Amino acid sequence: MQSVPASLLRTAGFAGLFLVMEIGSRVAMAPHCCVHVVWPAAGIAVAWFVAQRGARVRWADPVALVVVIVAVNLAVGSGAAVAAVCAVVGLVQVGVFRWLLSLGYRGRDGGAPRLRDLWILLPVAAGAAAAGAVAGVAGLWLATGAPPGPTGAIWFFCDAGNMLLFAACALHLQAVAAAHRARYGSVAAGWSRAVRAVTGARAAEYTSVTLCALAGYGFVMTAPGVSMVFPLIALTVWAAVRLSTTYVMAYNLGVAVVTAVCTLHGYGPFAHLGSPDRAVLIGQVYIATVTIVGLALALGRDERAALTAELADEKEQASRQAQLMNAIVNSAADGVAVHDRDGRLTMHNPAVESLLGRIRSPEVTDACTFYGLRHLDGSPAADDDLPWRRVSADGRRHSVDLIVRNSNLPHDRIVRYTATPMIDPNGALNSSVVLLRDITAETRHRDELTSFAGVVAHDLLNPLTTVEGWTETVEDALAEVPEHPNLAAARAGLARVERAAARMRGLVNDLLAYTTARDAAVTLATVDLHALVTDVADARIDTAMAADTPTPTFTVGDLDPVDADPVLLRQLLDNLVSNAVKYTAAGVTPHISVTTSSRDDTVAITIADNGIGIPAGHHDAIFDTFHRAHRGQSYAGTGLGLAICKRTVERHGGTITATDNPGGGTRFTFTLPAATRTAPAHDLPRDRRPARSLSAGMVLASSN
Template identity: 50%
Template sequence: MSLRTSLARTTVFAALYTVATVAGRMTAMNGHGLSLVWPAAGVAAVWFCVQRGSRNRWVDMVALTTIVFAVNVATGGGTGLALGAFLAIANLVQAVVFAWLLGRLRPTLWGAGGRDRLASPRDLGYLVGVTVAAAAVSVVIGMTGVWLFTEQSLLLAFADWMARQIAGMFVLSALGLWFGPVVAAIFMRHSSPAGWLRAVDRTLRATPGWRVGEYLAVTVCSVGLYLIGFVFDNGLPLAFPVIIVIVWVAVRLSTGFVVAHSVIFGAATVVFTLVGLGPMATIADPHAQALVAQLFVVIIAVVGLALALGRDERAALMRELATEKEQAARNAAMMTTIFDAMADGVAVINDEGRVVMHNPAAVRLLSHPGAPTVRAKDIRERLRHLDGTPVANRDLPHIRALAGDRIEVVDMVLLDPGERESRIFRLTATPLPSASGANSAVVLYHDVTAERRNRDELASFAGVVAHDLRNPLTTVEGWTEAAVEALDAAGGGPAIEQARQGLIRVTRAATHMRGLINDLLAYTAARDEALAPGPVELAGLVADIAQDRTDAAMAGGRAVPRFTIGALDAVYADAVGVRQVLDNLMGNAIKYTAPGVIPQLTISSARHDGVVEVTVADNGIGIPSGQHEAIFDNFHRAHRGAGYSGNGLGLAICQRVVARHGGTIRAEDNPGGGSRFVFTLPATRKPAEVAQRHRSGARASSDRVAVAA
């Protein structure tokens, strides 16, 4: 807010405050110097709220104090300068306390630091509380001055002063806090009086004709009832029918009209009482007369605003509810469309085992031919593990999900009752909790029959091709060796040496090709060959592999690796597969070592709840960041072009073998430098647990390995 704008507002409010103060003194009852109302309290409250954050607040304080002091002294409101000063301070403190409390309690309201206007009974309650608190502070200061300088301290006078401050402050502050945002918005949008008039005209044009008639009817009825209650009452207390109009206005018409109606007809009550008309004028005691008149004004204002703001709040909640309902309906329609358009089957199964919701794809994929719906019983009876064994009730995906498990991926076979072949589904089950306690499970059925068939055909083709390539490769190797021998026998010469080098390159390429073919065959065998699990002593197996690697290094003139073999637990697994895993991991550890560094390997194990965790750690070049999972993919090489040969199938074979045993394998960085591979296998001492683990691993993990690979 600029200094010029702030001073302009100070000038306007100072003028309004002067008028309100003089008007309040004009309502002083004869012979008592007691004002019937004090509108200056409301003007001051709005003044200090509007000037919140002003850089010249001291100007506002000086102006308010000067005005109230001068008017009170000039009109006899304070006996002497000292009492006039006390009363001026009381009015100043009241305005400051009102603005401060409103800003602390309802900072979102216009005039309290925000932009909102009164919108709910809660806002009204805070406004009433702030008004009472500010008035109480003012009355304590003012009555203290009266007691000090006049030695008068009447309880009724105290109550009258309190009611007068509350009435003036509450009614006018409600008027200001309601119309303030509207007026401010008009002034911000339009800079001329013509623009203000156009805004008012648009507001009137937006009001339906019958509503205009109702406003006029309310106004006429209000005038009539006030005349009956205050002019033609024949000495009877007939002011109470006015409450009927207040309720009518509050229930039917705008809140702004309610505020204006309360201010206008509250002022009419004061005027009638001053001229000796109405039930309040018949009260002999001036303090009691003023108190009753002010309470009447406050009551009609509070009742009207409470009803109107309650109605507005309900209307706002209904609009919000209608909007949310409409949005929810749109979202539901969109979700239904997506749900029905899904190619995968989705079924929601409750805790009673009934399918309570499904999409058309679920009917097409899971139900009997021609059946219109999906029945959980049919699925349960036809569901099998990948090895063909029935699925126990506790292993059903939706049962496990209802127990709290989240089934990420599990493959199962669904027997087809018709002539079609049985299909393989990849199932995902997720718990679906409910506030009522009746939980359900969402099961997703993804048909992977064609995918598995294509993959199996491709794997079989790769195995056949790899096997068939051995014969021509053997021929190439044999004739290459014979050609080299013939060249050696032919003697020397540049041409002979060039031919010899060419044949050496052919031999190297054939050797690399044979390694690739052997790995492809091993990869296929790791997936297809039946496992023959039994007790396997890891200690002897690791020692044999270590000796073979040592002999190979010595024969090739390379650095001899150093092995540290800890205590190794026995496992229940396929001996050939376990040897293949350990040989690949130990071979990689030796191969991926920096030049000039002696390979150092540490092989150890630990047993946890029927599972043996085997660790192979090395001091090699390590695994590049972000590739600790990707290295298990088919044909993935983490160190391409770095002088390290390989075809990227070794770790994929390890993962496939371990997974078929129901275990897991992971790669980590070795804290001492290098890499560390950790895999798990069933222990030997719990046959029942081993069998169960092996069965579930063979069923559920085979395809997961293929996907990862």
């Protein structure tokens, strides 16, 4: 914001310019008292107050305006009453103009007018001129005691045209100056750069328009008997279409000055159209026409040029973005392909051909045979197994691991296909994006590690059994030894051996379970989930009662049947329930609830507990092998239980997540395929099951 001295200096500068114009117009119009206080003073006043919208000293501008108007009117002998009326008219005009301008005009980039803003400035200028004309006519009537005749109409047309021209000039020059300061550091530097940027051909065009205008208006305004001035508007059109807006405004200003001065002094075609009032009125209509035509064409051209430049810039940015994306996609080690709804390959990066050995043409529809795709068990893959086919069918993301075997590859390759639906702006699924990743080394490494873990675990069972057997034998032998000072130490050492052996057996069993969960064949059957959960809960209740620990309570909802491997599913449920019981704070009775929800062909099973919960940041990591969220606390474990759960769920095509239970504890949710038959394959329907007594701590809750 400008300082107070700078604001006062600008006020003084505008007041001086207004004073010069006011004196000049009064001298020029001395013989025509009926048209006093008109052009160009009203336009200068509006431009003054528009430019000073952000002035620090707001009272200085209206005070200076009133002082100049009163002083000039008194100097030319208009009288105190007329001077007061003119001062009021000046304040009304600038006040109404600024008020109307604030309602509708927003500008662009610091106030530069657009073509749309011209049609806003036009009614603003008309409204301010009308208010000034009404106030002026009424004031003069009261001051002189007689109606002022046609002065009101002249006042309106003169002031409206001039306020439009000068206000547009002020707004435009403000915007240009702000742009030059922002870009080049100063207005002078900006103008210098703009002048140097003008080419020789464009400079010649500026010169041609100026000379033609001087010659045309000079001839029309001085030659006797010439009344055709409107063809000169063609020069305005030429300037507005070809030259800068700043020049067009200067050109319009020059035309306005020449037309007004010549008309007032009896020269030109308008001076011979009747009375001086009529001549001035028609001349001002011509000035307004030239102003509107020139501004409309120039601002419209600027707006089109700005839009064209913006579109070109956006096109260039889009082109660079596309090139960058192409470079990224083409340099990626993973393959990226796009398939349409019919399964045709429409786009791919070089990595796709490198991974698959060959690229099929759009005419080849059997991708499985063309690429030699097989499941990990060696069976041929079917077309319906391909993830992009599944995406086209249900619109959801799908992933599958397949073996690629064809003559273009030196060896079999395991590729993970992940297909994601591509939705168009109308919400329709037209294509799918498929990401291909070579997981051959990863899979082999995991297979070798898992096989090694299974072999090691199996081989450790024999020596572990020997350790446990001899420990039991030694314990029996110590029971028959008479009391001795070293007997307690021997029994304590033996107890430590037993605990170590138990931990070792737990680790070996978990390793074997993990290997089973990964490698065992999955035999799907329709499982009565309610019966299976009840059986697992009964076993946990019996274990707690036998160990004299807090007996857990269970809330089991009306569970939906699922398609799953009964053995693996029981192991999954037992692991999750075991975790829920184990990770419960001391002195707290474990409470576990089991519920399900169905969506399409999937059942989500939720197991919630009131345990100690999972530390922040571990909700995903707990499913990694050997990860323990409560390491160092008094909760034993190997860190494989949840990894086994995750592997079991994934082998059924589902997902498993862990979240905080709103009531405290943890909530595990995993998904399994919904049962394809309404009744379990290995159980009677619920309404045909025999009645059974409830185990201690069991609560059966219906979700209906």
